[in-house]
Each structure stands twice: as C-alpha cells, then as structure tokens.
Amino acid sequence: MELTDLTLHEMIRQLREGEITSVALTEASLARIDATDKNLNAFITICRDEAIEAARAADARLAQGDAPMLTGVPVALKDIFITEGIRTTCASKILASFIPPYDGTAVRKLKELGAVIVGKLNMDEFAMGSSNENSAHGPVRNPWNVDRVPGGSSGGSAACVAARQVPASLGTDTGGSIRQPASHCGVVGLKPTYGRVSRYGVVAFASSLDQVGPLARNVRDCGIMLQAVAGYDPADSTSVDTPVPDYLAGLEGGVKGMKIGLPQEYFVSGLDPEVKHAVDQVVEVYRSMGAEVVEVSLPHTRYAVSCYYLIATAEASSNLARYDGVRFGERVDPGKGLKDMYTATRSQGFGDEVKRRIMLGTYALSSGYYDAYYLKAQKVRTLIRNDFLAAFEEVDCILTPVAPTPAFALGDKTADPLQMYLSDIFTLSANLAGICGMSLPCGRAEDGLPIGFQLLGKPFAEADLLRTGYAYEQTQEWHTARPVI
Amino acid sequence: MADKITREEVEHVARLARLEFSPAEVDALTGQMDTILAHVEQLNELDTEGVEPTSHAVTLENAFRPDAVTHSIGVDKALKNAPLHADGCFGVPKVIE
Numbered sequence: 001m002e003l004t005d006l007t008l009h010e011m012i013r014q015l016r017e018g019e020i021t022s023v024a025l026t027e028a029s030l031a032r033i034d035a036t037d038k039n040l041n042a043f044i045t046i047c048r049d050e051a052i053e054a055a056r057a058a059d060a061r062l063a064q065g066d067a068p069m070l071t072g073v074p075v076a077l078k079d080i081f082i083t084e085g086i087r088t089t090c091a092s093k094i095l096a097s098f099i100p101p102y103d104g105t106a107v108r109k110l111k112e113l114g115a116v117i118v119g120k121l122n123m124d125e126f127a128m129g130s131s132n133e134n135s136a137h138g139p140v141r142n143p144w145n146v147d148r149v150p151g152g153s154s155g156g157s158a159a160c161v162a163a164r165q166v167p168a169s170l171g172t173d174t175g176g177s178i179r180q181p182a183s184h185c186g187v188v189g190l191k192p193t194y195g196r197v198s199r200y201g202v203v204a205f206a207s208s209l210d211q212v213g214p215l216a217r218n219v220r221d222c223g224i225m226l227q228a229v230a231g232y233d234p235a236d237s238t239s240v241d242t243p244v245p246d247y248l249a250g251l252e253g254g255v256k257g258m259k260i261g262l263p264q265e266y267f268v269s270g271l272d273p274e275v276k277h278a279v280d281q282v283v284e285v286y287r288s289m290g291a292e293v294v295e296v297s298l299p300h301t302r303y304a305v306s307c308y309y310l311i312a313t314a315e316a317s318s319n320l321a322r323y324d325g326v327r328f329g330e331r332v333d334p335g336k337g338l339k340d341m342y343t344a345t346r347s348q349g350f351g352d353e354v355k356r357r358i359m360l361g362t363y364a365l366s367s368g369y370y371d372a373y374y375l376k377a378q379k380v381r382t383l384i385r386n387d388f389l390a391a392f393e394e395v396d397c398i399l400t401p402v403a404p405t406p407a408f409a410l411g412d413k414t415a416d417p418l419q420m421y422l423s424d425i426f427t428l429s430a431n432l433a434g435i436c437g438m439s440l441p442c443g444r445a446e447d448g449l450p451i452g453f454q455l456l457g458k459p460f461a462e463a464d465l466l467r468t469g470y471a472y473e474q475t476q477e478w479h480t481a482r483p484v485i
Numbered sequence: 486m487a488d489k490i491t492r493e494e495v496e497h498v499a500r501l502a503r504l505e506f507s508p509a510e511v512d513a514l515t516g517q518m519d520t521i522l523a524h525v526e527q528l529n530e531l532d533t534e535g536v537e538p539t540s541h542a543v544t545l546e547n548a549f550r551p552d553a554v555t556h557s558i559g560v561d562k563a564l565k566n567a568p569l570h571a572d573g574c575f576g577v578p579k580v581i582e
Binding site: 064098099100101102129193194195208218234237238240292299300302303305306307309310317324325327328329330331333334335337338339340341342345346347350355358359360362363366373375376377379380381382383417418421432433434437474 | 490491494495498499501502503504505506514517518520521522524525527528529530533536537538539540541542543545548550558562563565566567568569575577578579580581
C-alpha cells in the first residue's frame with residue numbers, strides 16, 4: 001500500500017498519531033501527480049513549492065498538538081476557486097494569466113484548517129460542459145479508461161480523487177458538475193443545498209444555481225470536507241445563516257424505518273440497462289437494511305433541461321459580461337477603439353461552448369423574448385421546485401440514477417450541444433430546486449466503467465444524505481476499487 | 486420545423502454580447518441555436534398562468550451590514566491584473582471618437 005492509497009480520514013488519523021508526516025504525504029501526492037497526469041490532464045497548475053512549504057508548517061503544527069482538522073492533508077481545487085497568488089484560469093484563455101489578489105472563503109477555510117493545496121484542477125471552461133472537453137487546457141481523461149470522458153464540469157476534481165492523486169477535492173455544481181463526474185469516475189461527490197457553502201471567491205457561472213461541494217473516495221471523507229467549508233458568510237449575500245450540524249455525528253445511524261422515494265420519471269427509456277440494473281440493486285440493498293422504498297412522482301422532470309438551459313445561460317451571459325479586457329484577464333486590442341477591444345477580447349478569449357451559452361442567454365434576455373423564455377423558465381422552475389417539496393412530504397430522500405449512461409467516449413457528443421445538455425437530465429433538477437444531492441459509486445458496466453446512483457435530500461438535510469449514503473457504502477466495495485493508471 | 490432564429494438575429498445577438506463570428510460560425514450557431522430553441526419550446530405545453538417565478542430556490546432577503554469601512558484589497562492589488570493601468574486608474578482605448 002502506498003501513502004496515496006490512504007483515504008482522507010485515514011490520513012488525518014495517521015498524521016495525528018505521528019505515523020506519517022505531511023511532507024511525506026504531500027511528496028507522495030506530487031509524485032503520483034507526476035506519474036499519472038500526463039495521461040489524465042487533471043491539473044492545470046501544480047503548486048509544488050507552496051505545497052511543500054505548507055506541509056512543513058503543518059508538520060510543525062502537528063508536533064505542537066493543537067492542529068485543526070485538516071492539518072497536513074493534500075487536497076486540490078477546481079480552477080474556479082480563486083487563490084491568492086496562484087494563477088486561476090477557469091480553464092479559459094481569457095483568464096490565462098490571472099493571479100487573484102485574495103482567497104475565496106472556501107479556500108480560506110481549508111487553509112485555516114491546515115489543508116495543503118497541491119494544485120488547481122482542470123474543468124470545462126467557466127464550468128460549462130458535461131465532459132471536460134471544453135477546456136483551454138485540453139480534456140481531462142477518465143482514470144478507468146483514458147478514451148472516455150471523466151464527466152464535467154468538475155472533471156479534474158473527480159479524476160484526481162479516482163486516480164489517488166489527492167484524497168479529496170473541491171468542485172462546483174451548477175447542473176450536476178460535481179455529481180456526474182463523481183459518478184463517471186467512481187468517487188463520491190456532494191452538492192450541498194444552495195446557500196450552504198459560500199460562493200465568495202468562486203468564479204460565477206449561473207449565480208442562482210452554482211454551489212460548492214466536495215469530492216472524495218468515500219462518504220465519511222465527503223462529510224469531513226463539507227464540514228470544513230459549510231457555513232454562513234457575510235461576503236456572500238446568498239449564503240444562508242442556518243447552523244451547520246456535526247455531519248459525522250449521525251453518520252452511523254443507519255436507514256431502518258427511513259422512507260426513500262423512487263421518482264418514476266427517472267426510470268424511463270434512454271436509461272442505459274446496465275445503469276438501471278445497478279440502481280435497482282441499490283434499491284434492494286436499502287430494502288434489506290430496513291428502509292421503505294416507495295414510488296414518488298416528479299411530474300415536471302421532462303421540462304428540467306429546457307428550464308435549466310434558459311436560466312443558466314441567461315445568468316451566464318450576464319455574469320460573463322465582466323470579461324471585457326479592462327480590469328483583469330487578457331486583452332486583445334486591434335487599435336480601433338473601445339468597442340472593438342471588447343469584441344476582440346471576448347471573441348478570442350472565450351471558447352466555443354462559452355460563446356454559445358452567452359449567445360443563448362443574451363437571446364433569452366433580449367428585448368421581446370424575455371417573457372417567452374427567461375420568465376417562462378423561472379415559472380417552470382417554481383413547478384419543478386414544488387414537485388420536490390411535495391415529494392419530500394412523503395419521503396425522507398429520493399434515489400435516482402446520476403447519468404443516463406456510463407462515461408461516453410471523448411468526441412462523442414461535441415458536435416451536438418443539445419445531446420450533451422440532455423445528458424444532465426437527472427442532475428440539474430436539484431440545482432433548480434436548490435436541494436442537496438450526492439452521487440455514490442454502485443456498480444461497474446461490462447466494460448469496467450463506474451456507475452453511480454444519486455441521493456437527493458431536503459434543503460439543508462446533508463446529514464441525512466451522508467447517513468443514508470454511508471449505510472449503503474458499508475455493505476459494498478465499489479468505493480475501494482482502484483483504477484489502473 | 487419552423488425557424489426559431491435567423492442568421493440576422495444571431496448577428497444582432499452577437500453584437501449585443503460583444504462577440505463576433507465568421508460567416509461559417511454564424512451558420513453553425515444559427516443551426517445549433519435553432520435546435521435548442523425548438524427543444525425549449527416544450528415549456529409552452531405548461532400552463533404557468535398565476536405561477537410565481539423563482540429567481541432563487543432559497544428565499545432571499547436583503548442582506549444589510551453596518552455602514553462601516555471594512556477590509557478591502559486596495560488600489561495596488563486591484564490594478565495588478567489590469568492589462569493597462571496608469572495613475573491608479575484602469576487604462577482603456579479611446580472612448581470618444
């Protein structure tokens with residue numbers, strides 16, 4: 001067993017008991033990145049010197065005996081989290097040399113808790129994509145099969161954990177961008193309730209949908225990472241001032257007597273038979289542990305993709321107006337005045353998918369179309385949210401597939417944006433409704449690719465998700481499998 | 486399928502978004518946006534008369550703070566990533582023609 005095979009909670013324990021040092025762990029993590037990342041391309045920036053320095057400080061702190069929770073563990077961040085003094089690109093040419101002047105809140109919290117940040121992770125440009133193929137730094141590859149996508153947009157965040165480059169990472173999830181890559185890479189990913197984690201210092205894509213969350217190799221480790229970053233932040237006016245529970249306290253409480261809902265609308269044609277089979281098996285496991293599994297209905301599910309791609313693109317077109325070559329980011333100036341500078345900067349700085357979404361969003365918000373598209377989508381969003389609130393009157397949580405198929409091949413869907421959007425069908429409703437969701441590994445397709453299932457929970461019921469997921473995980477070994485890379 | 490969006494509209498939206506495309510790119514975008522807009526047309530199957538729009542899933546109230554000076558990053562740091570700056574200001578190409 002190598003040091004990089006240790007899980008996050010094992011690392012934390014061994015660091016505290018003096019069995020290992022942070023410098024050794026960090027060096028092992030960096031060596032693993034060096035050995036594997038030529039194939040995976042999970043990292044955009046590796047913070048070698050900063051990481052070793054932080055690891056030395058962590059070891060000194062551990063020796064003093066008052067070290068906070070994450071002291072000494074190597075972690076990595078999606079390159080959407082701004083980091084003081086460390087280049088943050090959002091996988092875009094337009095931010096190719098952006099060095100942020102401050103840390104975002106989640107990053108600050110991780111540092112205060114002693115985590116060692118080893119690098120910044122590849123992603124779809126501005127988090128727009130479901131395959132990690134929309135990156136100015138090239139696609140991330142799936143550790144289980146490098147000809148397959150890792151999912152997106154937090155593809156690097158999932159691949160680095162699956163490949164054991166780091167034990168845990170942070171991603172963001174606007175329509176499934178944590179849960180879908182977690183599923184495709186065979187790791188655990190949690191999208192908290194909207195407002196649970198501060199978005200301050202996270203590059204904005206769609207502000208009413210974006211949420212920060214952890215990816216790790218098991219449920220407990222996800223809980224540890226969520227504990228680290230959750231909480232109200234005055235710097236994010238959409239963060240919610242509700243107490244953060246102890247996520248690990250009830251972890252082992254089991255699922256006996258719990259009611260789990262299966263939304264009939266999620267088990268329809270288009271769902272890959274191997275995925276369906278794997279999720280059916282999960283249902284049987286829960287039944288055998290004493291949970292009651294009942295059908296529920298989320299009748300507006302089939303409208304979610306349309307609703308989402310109007311709202312997300314509208315918000316994106318507004319958020320991305322800030323990239324104008326004036327205050328930060330790259331500038332392209334043809335020398336013909338301000339307007340031409342804006343247009344040249346944006347046209348050369350953004351990739352194709354980002355431009356497509358800016359175009360759709362600008363159209364949806366433009367004069368004469370606002371009511372028909374954006375306002376209509378916001379009303380349908382209400383119906384989708386009400387579906388969930390009604391279902392949660394009947395059940396404690398909802399169980400679904402994460403993605404309709406296992407990871408597809410690189411290049412498979414790049415020519416057809418609508419097909420790519422439709423692959424998010426099972427994840428994006430949770431963002432529209434603002435509820436929490438978690439993806440866990442639950443099987444392997446015939447060709448060896450991981451399959452995941454999703455648990456959706458009531459607003460701020462992350463502890464329920466973790467307990468429910470943990471109960472399943474204890475009966476399985478999917479989460480301990482290691483890809484050959 | 487009826488055209489949801491024309492080439493001219495795509496070019497107009499591009500101007501609004503401060504983006505420019507080659508003629509071939511405009512063709513491709515027109516087709517892609519048309520397909521996507523035709524798909525989202527399904528929302529019109531739903532009667533949303535009287536339904537309140539949701540802008541945020543969590544009910545938000547105005548977040549006030551005391552009107553007091555707090556930490557800020559300062560001018561030097563704020564200008565550090567600017568492509569062009571002078572005398573503590575951002576530099577831009579000529580604005581008035």
